[in-house]
Amino acid sequence: MTAAHAVEPAPARAPESSGLPRGLGWLYVVGGVIGFAGSFALTLEKLQKLANPGYVPTCSINPIISCGSVMDSAQAAVVGFPNPLIGVASFPVVVTAGVVVLAGFRPPRWFWLGMQLGTTLAVAFIHWLVVQSLYEIGALCPYCMIVWIVTIPLFWYTTLTSAAASPSARRCASSTAWCSWCGIW
Secondary structure, eight states, rough: OOOOGGGOOOOOOOOOOOHHHHHHHHHHHHHHHHHHHHHHHHHHHHHHHOOOOOOOOOTOSSSSSSSHHHTSSSSGGGSSTTTHHHHHHHHHHHHHHHHHTTOOOOOOOHHHHHHHHHHHHHHHHHHHHHHHIIIIIIIOOHHHHHHHHHHHHHHHHHHHHHHSHHHHHHHHHHHHHGGOOOOGG
């Protein structure tokens, strides 16, 4: 071939960004894995307890830190099946959302509305469970507390991301971004 007919390779392009913070993707992946692990461990403990009513869960340390007391309460199955199954079903969705955000995918608005609805319901539910654990049951479940701790930043950062996508809410999000660490502390 002559030099006039040589094919030159196209210039390499940088991968396109989704416009979403990579930290949000990592929060979803890490938080989702931790939340799933807590929910799954609690589900296994519940299955052991159902198979053997005398079983003492490994997370029952003393009368205050006791998964067994929480598992035996009516609040442990408020929707008709064990609450940890909600986390076993939901946290993989959070992990998947984190992976697609890290891959550069920009999800449509309906997806973020769904994530916002899910995390809002989750944070409302865990706050109800915290109150029930402290004031009605009188015991704390370590695996439950792991899920509670993970859910709050997932809700907070989902809310900030959703608000930043709305022009009218962008001002509010930028004025409250300084306290975004409050959700973690």
